[in-house]
Amino acid sequence: MVLEREGGINSRGQVTIFIIIAIVIVGLAVLIYFLFPSIRSNITGETQSPSQYIDTCMREKIEETIEVISLQGGSTNPQSYYLYEDNKIAYLCYTNEYYKLCTVQEPFVKEKIEREIVLGIEESANSCFESMIANYRNEGYDVSISYGDRYAELLPERVVVTFNNNLTLTKGETSEFKNFNVILTSRLYELTSIATSIIQKEATYGDVDQTIYMDLYSYIKAEKKKQTDGTTIYIITDRDSGNKFEFASRSLAFPPGV
Amino acid sequence: MKKRKIATFALLVFSIVMCVGLIYAEETVCCEQTNNGLWCQNDIFQSDCSGSAASTSCDQTSFCQLGTCISAEGICMPNTPNARCEAEGGTFNIEPLEDIPLCQYGCCIMGESTTYVTQTECRQLATDYGINTSFDREITDEGECLLMNLGNQRGACVTETETETLCTMNTQETCLANSDNEFYPGILCTSPDLHTNCAKTNKKTCGEDGRIYYLDSCNNIANVYDSTLYGDQDYWIHIQDTDCIAQGNSGSCGNCDYLDGTICSSDGGYVCKSLDCTDLTSLGVRDFKEEFDRTPKHGESWCAESEGTYPHIRVDPITGELVTNRSLLENESAYNLPGSEYYKLICYNGEVTIEPCAPQRNEVCVESTILETNFNQAKCQINNWRNCNSLNTKTDCEDAGFFDCKWIPGYRFDATIVSEDLREEQQGSCVPLFAPGFDFWSSTNASTENTNDAMALCALGTVAEAALFETNWVVDREDFAGWSAETQAGGCLDSCYSIPGYGEGLSLDQLNTIYTGGSVGTAIADLFVSQRRGHYCAKRNDPDQWLNGMVTGEEVGCADDERRRDFPLFFRNSDWISSMTSRTKSLGDCGYKMSASGEMGQADSEIITAIFQKLKQSGDVKENITDIETIYRGDKYVFED
Numbered sequence: 001m002v003l004e005r006e007g008g009i010n011s012r013g014q015v016t017i018f019i020i021i022a023i024v025i026v027g028l029a030v031l032i033y034f035l036f037p038s039i040r041s042n043i044t045g046e047t048q049s050p051s052q053y054i055d056t057c058m059r060e061k062i063e064e065t066i067e068v069i070s071l072q073g074g075s076t077n078p079q080s081y082y083l084y085e086d087n088k089i090a091y092l093c094y095t096n097e098y099y100k101l102c103t104v105q106e107p108f109v110k111e112k113i114e115r116e117i118v119l120g121i122e123e124s125a126n127s128c129f130e131s132m133i134a135n136y137r138n139e140g141y142d143v144s145i146s147y148g149d150r151y152a153e154l155l156p157e158r159v160v161v162t163f164n165n166n167l168t169l170t171k172g173e174t175s176e177f178k179n180f181n182v183i184l185t186s187r188l189y190e191l192t193s194i195a196t197s198i199i200q201k202e203a204t205y206g207d208v209d210q211t212i213y214m215d216l217y218s219y220i221k222a223e224k225k226k227q228t229d230g231t232t233i234y235i236i237t238d239r240d241s242g243n244k245f246e247f248a249s250r251s252l253a254f255p256p257g258v
Numbered sequence: 259m260k261k262r263k264i265a266t267f268a269l270l271v272f273s274i275v276m277c278v279g280l281i282y283a284e285e286t287v288c289c290e291q292t293n294n295g296l297w298c299q300n301d302i303f304q305s306d307c308s309g310s311a312a313s314t315s316c317d318q319t320s321f322c323q324l325g326t327c328i329s330a331e332g333i334c335m336p337n338t339p340n341a342r343c344e345a346e347g348g349t350f351n352i353e354p355l356e357d358i359p360l361c362q363y364g365c366c367i368m369g370e371s372t373t374y375v376t377q378t379e380c381r382q383l384a385t386d387y388g389i390n391t392s393f394d395r396e397i398t399d400e401g402e403c404l405l406m407n408l409g410n411q412r413g414a415c416v417t418e419t420e421t422e423t424l425c426t427m428n429t430q431e432t433c434l435a436n437s438d439n440e441f442y443p444g445i446l447c448t449s450p451d452l453h454t455n456c457a458k459t460n461k462k463t464c465g466e467d468g469r470i471y472y473l474d475s476c477n478n479i480a481n482v483y484d485s486t487l488y489g490d491q492d493y494w495i496h497i498q499d500t501d502c503i504a505q506g507n508s509g510s511c512g513n514c515d516y517l518d519g520t521i522c523s524s525d526g527g528y529v530c531k532s533l534d535c536t537d538l539t540s541l542g543v544r545d546f547k548e549e550f551d552r553t554p555k556h557g558e559s560w561c562a563e564s565e566g567t568y569p570h571i572r573v574d575p576i577t578g579e580l581v582t583n584r585s586l587l588e589n590e591s592a593y594n595l596p597g598s599e600y601y602k603l604i605c606y607n608g609e610v611t612i613e614p615c616a617p618q619r620n621e622v623c624v625e626s627t628i629l630e631t632n633f634n635q636a637k638c639q640i641n642n643w644r645n646c647n648s649l650n651t652k653t654d655c656e657d658a659g660f661f662d663c664k665w666i667p668g669y670r671f672d673a674t675i676v677s678e679d680l681r682e683e684q685q686g687s688c689v690p691l692f693a694p695g696f697d698f699w700s701s702t703n704a705s706t707e708n709t710n711d712a713m714a715l716c717a718l719g720t721v722a723e724a725a726l727f728e729t730n731w732v733v734d735r736e737d738f739a740g741w742s743a744e745t746q747a748g749g750c751l752d753s754c755y756s757i758p759g760y761g762e763g764l765s766l767d768q769l770n771t772i773y774t775g776g777s778v779g780t781a782i783a784d785l786f787v788s789q790r791r792g793h794y795c796a797k798r799n800d801p802d803q804w805l806n807g808m809v810t811g812e813e814v815g816c817a818d819d820e821r822r823r824d825f826p827l828f829f830r831n832s833d834w835i836s837s838m839t840s841r842t843k844s845l846g847d848c849g850y851k852m853s854a855s856g857e858m859g860q861a862d863s864e865i866i867t868a869i870f871q872k873l874k875q876s877g878d879v880k881e882n883i884t885d886i887e888t889i890y891r892g893d894k895y896v897f898e899d
Contacts, residue, residue: 079295093337096299103298103316107327107335108346155386156373196333200355203337209637214606215557216404218468218516221611226638228617239607254620254640255711 050132050167054180057128058121062161062182065120066243070188073247074106074113074195076120082231082248089233092195093202093249098230102251104203109247110154110192117152117161125150125163142170154189187219187238191245194220194236199249202232206252210234230254288316290341298322298339309341325352326361332378334361364395365403369429370411371466374400390431412497413443416452425454427478446481448474448494458494462512464522470512470530483512483528504530519556521607532556535605542603542610545569550634554605559636561623562612566598566854575626575635580661587691588664590843591851594619594693598854602636613638618695643690647671647718655688664691664844668827668837669721678824685827689844696847712846716863719842719849726752728790728806736883738870748789751804754826758895761830762786769829775817782809795821835890839864850892861892 048056065076072078073090081088092109093102106112133143148164163180194213201208210222213236221237230253236245289302290309298316309321316322320340327335327343327350335348336355343350355361366373366380368391373383377393384391397403415433417424417440425447426433433441442449447456456476462483465471470483474494484500487493502511504520514520514530523531533556538544545563546554549570554560563569572581587593600615600623615621615638625636646663649655655665667686670676676684696712727749729735738746747760754760761769764785768778772787773794782789792804795816801823805816816822828834842864843849850864870883889896 080292091296094296094299096296096301101337103322103324104327104335104338104342105295105297107338107343107348108329108333110333111329111331111346153386156383196335200334200336203335204355211557211559211604211606215517216401218521218607221606221609223611224613226614226616226621254616 050136050169050177051180053132053135054128054163055182057131058125058161058182059184061121061124062117062159062184065117066159066184066186066188069113069116069120070191070243070245074109074116074192074245076116080105082227082233082250084225084227084233084246084248087246089246089248091231091248091250093199093251095250095253098253098255100252101206102203102249104199106199109196109199110189113188113192114152114154117159118150121161129163129165136169140171142168144168154192156189157185157187159184159186159188186243187241188243188245190217190220191236191238191243194222195234195245195247198234199247202249202251207232285313287311287313288319288322290319290321290339297342298324323352325350326355326358327351328358328360331382332360332376332380334358334376362395363398363400364393365397365406367392367394367406369431372403372406374403411443413441414445414447414449414452414454416440416442416447416454423452423454425452425456425476425478427480444497446474446494446497447476447478448480450495458488460488462528464524464528468516468521469514470522470528485510517557533607535608535610537608540610541612546603554603554610555633556605556607558634559602559604560634561625561636562601562603564599564601564854565856566593566595566852567600567622568593571622571624573624573626573639575628581626584656584661584664584691590693590840595851596695596847596853596859598695600638602638616640619692620694622692641690641692641694643692643694646688646690649688651683652686652688653683662691663688666837666841666844668834669841671718673721675824675827681825687841689841690846691844693844693848694846712848715845716842716848719838719845721838723753723756725750725754725756728792735872738883744783744789747786748783748808750788751790751792754788754793755828755831755834757831758889758897759786759831762832764830766829766833770825772814773817773825773829774822775814777812779812781812782814791816794823796823797821835866839893858892864890864892866890866895 069076071087071089073081073092075090078088078090080094081090083089090106092106093104095102129145129147133145136143145168146166148166150161150163153160153162161182161184164178165180167177169175169177194217197213198208198210208224210224213220213222219239221239223235223237225233225235227233229250231248231250233246233248237243284303284305286301287304287307288298288300289296289307289311291297291307292299292302293306293308298321300316302311304311310319312319312322316339317324322339322341324337324339325343327338327346327348329346329348334355338348338350340350351358360378361376363374363376364380366375366377366383368383368387369389373380375383377395380391380393394403397406411429412427413430413433415426415428417436417438427447428441430441430443433439442452445452447454448458454476456474456478458480459473459475461473462470463473463479465479465482472480472483472488474480481487481493481498482500484493484502486502487500492498500511500513502513504511504514509527509529512522512528512530514522516533519533520530521533523529525531535543535554535556538547538553542560542562543553546560549560561570568582568587570582571587573579574581599617599619600621602613602615602623604611604613615623620641621638622641623636624639625634627634642662646655649663650670652665655663665686665688667682669687670685671687696715727745728751729745729749734740741749747754747757750757750760764772764778764787769787771778772782772785775794778785788794789809791807791809791814794809794814795805797803797805798821804823805821809815828837839849843851848863850859850861852858865888867886868884868889869886872880872883874880
């Protein structure tokens, strides 16, 4: 009788332990499955499409680059700038004189940002395509690629980055892939349009009432911060996403003394 | 011989300094592009210029000529240098933007949305989106463009399948891209005549225009939510607007109006949420409520009550003229203190943002209220203080439409004294009403120059006076401190107001009475005023020759209209000091006053020094009896400590 009871206790404890171990194993497997996409594709037998691969690989880098550019007046590395809260903010309109209207330094801000985005993601883009090629080769594909141009477009409510590369994958059948696009939801086009409008007014009148943009666009917060040396920092924020575009202007400045 | 040598030496030194200066001066130029990437700046050292350079002003060069730069996509930017425009691949046009037809803005209609751009930009958007656009150049207001009601552009897009009739709400262009579809403009999918599987529901959503809309069972946006119309058959047939007025946090009407301060919110059910700033803990809201007895509305702005500034300077909303009593603004010891700055507070979307006015009080914050709507507006207005010194009359100085200056009777900046008939209008100084600030605390070279400018400006407030005493042979001229009061004040002939305590205890009316020969009921010898007739009177028909002799009794017998001298600038020592200090403190961060942070400045920034000299009969100085001594420091005489 005693032996049966002891055997009963041991059995239940063992079962419990086994259940716990099983849960841990399953949990680990799930974790690995989601953290390592290549393993997932090996397990499921699905191969991520090239466009999906590039999208996943580049998306975060493009977002980071856009953020850096946006906080620095449209430049990855501003040459002429005002240091505001430890950020170098590029002058889009500037004069070194007092009582004078500014001279426009960046007439086409949208185009400038589009170029800077491409510059900023250059290395990452090369790296992503190389790793994708290596990935497919490891899976037994024959890979050939021809590199075309790459460009970024700021469009209403989105940013589109395009890589005009031609990729050919052969493993039994041959598949061709052209024009890799990464599309981000972003109001950078709208923020840039407002910045362009502000620069037009700074160059024409020397100042602007930035609240008019908040009257016109409910999702916009427009701030103006005047500095000691006559520089004005503009901060245009998309309230919905929190994304900002900041830039500097120096127009119709007054000297602090006589 | 010695003198010649000194003169020569002085001349020689001067010459050497001049030559050294000439050898090392670097030319400044108009620079096409500086080493740090700036385009077309004047006054740049040649060594800092990496592009083309010219010794003329930039507007006289071809490469830095300013004009309108036009991109291929139709963006037009004014005031752009030729070289910069070309470098960016733009087309340079010497004409101003408003004169270039390509650069005129209008309303670009793209399906259901609109945007305010140039016609070329509109065409570019059509290419980018692969859709048709139309451009309305008659609409020249961006707000009007964005608020265009394009409801009638939409309609029911019906697709018949074998088993059902599907419907989505779309534009005609989008709908008919599929030739199997039929489009019914201005009709909702819930219209019974369409026999669709879409029915009315109580579901709602926020539209892109910020209003609340009903959804049908197919998740199509129907009409603007109006609970009173839910049962109306036509309300679910035709696209229509509603007249209901959404109050703040309204739950029965979805006709939110962003400009009026409401917007669709899905928090806790769909309501038109108020965008007013009602949180009393937000910056400046409590001050606003105390001033206006309500919280700020969405879109309103007001002036912050910052330390050392005058709060809520009111101006007329139409004319901009000062409404606040000017005299309240004139206390230079209480307002526009060193370190103080004006700020504008703005309420939008329930949030208060702060906009600093230009530093060093180059701008001040003013407010006005639009009476019809009880809507408050503030703005940072330029402080045109630099013009004040050049205004020489009280009227010009205090012109109602130009309230940057105030008039202080007394000294003129050119140190002249005008005739008595012109005194009220011309005898005084025009100084800033809002004392400007100076950047005197940082250590850059530019700041050193600014400091020198500041010191020069404050020095405009410096004056020198010579109080002239006439004594007799029994008075020891070398012992001024030992003089009796009768002698100190009584013996004064000119500029007597500079004597500490002169005129004390007497009103201006009383002093005027004495000066014009009247009596105030007390012997003049018993008052701390001059007993010298020359202080009050000149020889008949000879204003430059003052009368000798003492005044007797209660009256100044000689002070009739023919012989009375012009009134002094001041009657009392206290008036003299008040005028000087007020004038100096108004010039800027000058004088002995408290900063915005509550710290008093240096007392040595306001001093009166005195030296006592013995004169010959000719008026030349015979000898200095004392050294230059400070008799007044900060806000009081040193002997008052």
